[in-house]
Amino acid sequence: MQLHKILILGGGFAGISVLRNMSKLRHDAQITIISEDNFFLFTPMLPEMASGTIHPSDISIPIRKFCKNAEFIQAKISSIDLKNKLVAITRTFDGKVKILDYDYLVIAMGSTTNFFGNKRIEKNAFTMKTIQDAIAIKNHLIHMLEIADGEDDQKIQEKLLTVVVVGAGFAGVETIGEINDFIRDSVRHYYRNINPANIHMVLVSGSAGILPELDKNLSKKALDSLQKAGIRIVTKTKAVDAGEDYVFLGNGETIQCATLIWTAGLTIDSVITSLDCDHKAGKILVDEFLRIPKYPEVFVLGDCAAIQDNKTGEFYPPTAQHALRESRTVARNLMHQIFGKDSQERFNFESKGMMAIIGKRNGIATISGYNVTGTMAWLVWKTYYLMMLPTFEKKFKLALDWTCNLFFKKDITLIRKIKKKSLNRFDMDDISSLDQFLFNLEPEVKSVKTL
Numbered sequence: 001m002q003l004h005k006i007l008i009l010g011g012g013f014a015g016i017s018v019l020r021n022m023s024k025l026r027h028d029a030q031i032t033i034i035s036e037d038n039f040f041l042f043t044p045m046l047p048e049m050a051s052g053t054i055h056p057s058d059i060s061i062p063i064r065k066f067c068k069n070a071e072f073i074q075a076k077i078s079s080i081d082l083k084n085k086l087v088a089i090t091r092t093f094d095g096k097v098k099i100l101d102y103d104y105l106v107i108a109m110g111s112t113t114n115f116f117g118n119k120r121i122e123k124n125a126f127t128m129k130t131i132q133d134a135i136a137i138k139n140h141l142i143h144m145l146e147i148a149d150g151e152d153d154q155k156i157q158e159k160l161l162t163v164v165v166v167g168a169g170f171a172g173v174e175t176i177g178e179i180n181d182f183i184r185d186s187v188r189h190y191y192r193n194i195n196p197a198n199i200h201m202v203l204v205s206g207s208a209g210i211l212p213e214l215d216k217n218l219s220k221k222a223l224d225s226l227q228k229a230g231i232r233i234v235t236k237t238k239a240v241d242a243g244e245d246y247v248f249l250g251n252g253e254t255i256q257c258a259t260l261i262w263t264a265g266l267t268i269d270s271v272i273t274s275l276d277c278d279h280k281a282g283k284i285l286v287d288e289f290l291r292i293p294k295y296p297e298v299f300v301l302g303d304c305a306a307i308q309d310n311k312t313g314e315f316y317p318p319t320a321q322h323a324l325r326e327s328r329t330v331a332r333n334l335m336h337q338i339f340g341k342d343s344q345e346r347f348n349f350e351s352k353g354m355m356a357i358i359g360k361r362n363g364i365a366t367i368s369g370y371n372v373t374g375t376m377a378w379l380v381w382k383t384y385y386l387m388m389l390p391t392f393e394k395k396f397k398l399a400l401d402w403t404c405n406l407f408f409k410k411d412i413t414l415i416r417k418i419k420k421k422s423l424n425r426f427d428m429d430d431i432s433s434l435d436q437f438l439f440n441l442e443p444e445v446k447s448v449k450t451l
């Protein structure tokens with residue numbers, strides 16, 4: 001019997017959850033998942049990784065662990081041909097292209113950071129989206145602490161210890177909260193020559209407040225808490241330019257800083273925006289069944305899908321919470337199509353709550369209409385995300401790291417030797433060169449910014 005071929009594009013929240021939901025259901029299908037990285041990344045905990053609270057391996061899970069009944073290919077998806085049901089993938093290290101055909105397609109390729117065309121900001125800012133971003137930020141911050149400790153000029157020390165985070169959504173707020181604790185705790189414990197008055201943490205928000213997704217009272221509480229922790233919040237302002245050691249704001253202010261982190265917007269990959277279908281702000285516009293109307297065998301979900309809430313007329317926000325829920329609908333609808341059933345399930349979701357951690361043992365949450373703040377909200381956040389993290393092994397490791405953090409100081413080890421190895425085209429049939437490649441391979445760490 002000919003098996004139905006299903007391709008899942010993207011190994012993030014949406015793609016992995018479709019795969020996991022499909023594996024719970026009985027089907028006669030050959031599933032292949034394709035992603036650039038060979039692991040699934042639990043993004044809500046990236047800020048904690050950037051501050052050294054948790055390890056990269058705590059929140060990254062090899063995609064092959066989810067592939068009991070599926071194939072995994074690590075490759076870049078370079079183009080999609082909806083008319084002919086083909087996907088072109090490019091092997092990441094040598095550019096070799098392969099064409100895959102499909103009967104059903106699931107597009108779950110997420111989003112990328114949007115610099116709104118500002119090349120200078122793109123060049124000078126860190127982003128907070130990938131595991132490499134978090135490692136690079138942590139390494140850079142420790143580097144700045146080390147230099148600042150040996151610096152006698154107070155003006156330069158101040159610049160080295162100024163961190164600006166642009167964007168006051170969940171990623172920006174959690175990032176500044178974590179970094180603020182990390183820098184201040186590390187200075188208190190280890191860096192005796194640093195004057196704490198030289199530490200400046202700035203959060204820049206384009207709107208009137210922070211965390212616009214939350215109820216007004218709660219976002220005001222979060223703002224007050226951050227300010228109390230020593231973070232300056234600049235509202236109704238955009239960052240308009242940046243250099244290696246400064247950021248220029250729309251209100252005319254120039255902030256001298258060694259660290260700029262950009263979390264201010266999302267954009268969609270050109271593989272998606274160039275597809276022959278309807279889009280909204282680059283995202284693929286899908287019907288209530290999460291399919292492309294012109295191509296009902298193609299499902300789209302997660303950050304790259306524009307899904308309208310039929311009740312409110314608004315579009316669902318790009319969150320992990322929504323991606324997880326959408327994946328259930330996609331898995332069921334796929335099954336119905338495979339088994340030749342006419343019925344398709346409508347996507348409908350009302351979020352039960354939102355939450356964020358905003359520093360040491362402090363958080364805010366809104367759950368089923370109730371607002372919770374402080375340590376209780378922090379505990380709710382930790383428990384919820386621990387439960388959400390896939391696999392028992394990772395849950396165990398993460399819980400252990402969190403527990404250790406209650407008793408031990410932050411790790412300030414600086415990985416200084418950064419070696420980048422470019423891998424040019426190489427002959428896969430040549431076993432000796434493959435051995436040499438494997439033997440010489442060193443982990444790649446994004447280069448740190450220098451002042």
Ligand SMILES: Cc1cc2nc3c(=O)[nH]c(=O)nc-3n(C[C@H](O)[C@H](O)[C@H](O)COP(=O)(O)OP(=O)(O)OC[C@H]3O[C@@H](n4cnc5c(N)ncnc54)[C@H](O)[C@@H]3O)c2cc1C
Nearest residue numbers: 010011012013014036043044077110302303318319320321
């Ligand atoms: C720092 C941070 C904190 C966040 N905190 C929260 C939170 O607290 N709560 C919440 O609900 N949401 C949070 N989010 C948002 C959440 O991470 C996203 O909404 C969610 O990851 C979307 O899932 P996705 O599968 O659509 O995209 P992703 O998880 O980004 O996955 C996309 C996948 O596609 C792959 N991919 C993309 N393009 C290609 C290509 N061309 N070739 C091959 N592979 C490709 C990527 O490698 C990745 O595996 C946070 C995001 C960030 C960055």
